[in-house]
């Protein structure tokens with residue numbers, strides 16, 4: 001049997017077992033945007049029995065970044081002595097009345113980087129300019145931002161700054177679990193995040209809220225295996241945290257990465273698109289490294305931020321609406337001309353629905 005045939009057989013076997021275990025409609029949420037893409041790309045939604053619904057959660061970092069942050073980034077981009085360094089996705093995210101893309105077209109110096117270390121290099125190469133790195137992402141990207149800030153400190157670089165908006169994923173899950181409108185029977189936990197954090201930060205899902213949760217990897221079989229483990233817990237009326245991605249995720253996580261986060265960031269209470277303010281869900285640069293916190297070092301005026309009332313991205317991120325429920329989907333809002341953040345990132349739910357079809 002070829003490897004492909006073996007995989008197909010294993011997938012069929014898991015789908016059959018899931019079908020046998022589940023005897024009522026259930027909704028499982030994939031928290032991570034990378035899962036969303038993998039689920040769409042592999043057609044898992046259509047393969048699962050109709051009684052098993054997968055809904056996307058708030059695990060796309062670009063999607064949860066609110067207009068307030070984009071407007072602040074745009075305000076910095078307007079300054080003649082500032083170079084903005086950012087991951088490419090952020091360029092298209094609409095702010096209240098503009099975007100970084102529009103600013104770049106208008107002549108602002110905005111550079112795409114693949115790592116905060118690239119931004120630090122731009123600072124070394126341009127001593128007469130101030131470099132502002134847009135630090136967006138979850139526990140997966142925060143350690144590298146932290147390490148870059150530490151490197152800037154070690155070299156005593158004075159023209160490098162970060163607009164920090166890193167966030168803790170587990171806090172968003174707790175916000176969803178506290179929302180009575182959101183009905184979810186179990187969670188596929190984000191494998192990449194758990195590589196850094198370990199399983200412990202998600203223990204509350206089972207202990208406090210009595211919901212099953214499984215740490216999942218990213219290929220189709222990984223995801224089906226995790227759905228099967230969730231189905232088994234539902235069938236047995238259990239609620240525990242299991243790890244279906246043990247080859248990568250260790251219980252204790254990545255100690256060095258966690259230490260880097262702890263050395264540079266304090267917990268803060270930022271706003272998430274769709275979820276509002278979540279206590280202690282953010283990472284703000286601590287006093288020791290405040291020299292690199294652009295909000296503390298460079299004052300700018302930004303416009304009063306407003307969310308686009310026609311965009312349902314907030315409800316999509318909570319699993320309350322599907323992209324097709326949004327009147328702008330595909331008509332006005334497309335990946336080339338996104339009206340909301342969920343259409344921008346390849347990990348965004350609206351983007352996935354646009355690219356791979358609507359699933360169920």
Ligand code: SF4
Nearest residue numbers: 312313326333340350
């Ligand atoms: Fe927002 Fe566009 Fe998604 Fe509608 S389709 S919810 S406008 S991102």
